[in-house]
Amino acid sequence: MTPQKPVRACLCYPHTFAELHILALQLNWQTAADITAAVGCGGGCGLCGPYLTRMLATGETSFDIRRSEQTNSTQQDREESKS
């Protein structure tokens, strides 16, 4: 049995990554900034920003928890989501 990856939703806004992925395909959201503008995810604490970017790039909707060395892009993702 494969363990489930624990990160599956934005914590600040009530949306799962699975739901956001479907909406991204339907509404042609290309960037995390598109998601933030539409539903807010990524624009709160910003922790989901790297996951949103990866979801858009790969189609994944559940993730392992990012380690600190993997969060260097968090600030960049946050800035991109505000632009």
Ligand code: FES
């Ligand atoms: S977890 Fe998505 S904005 Fe805070």
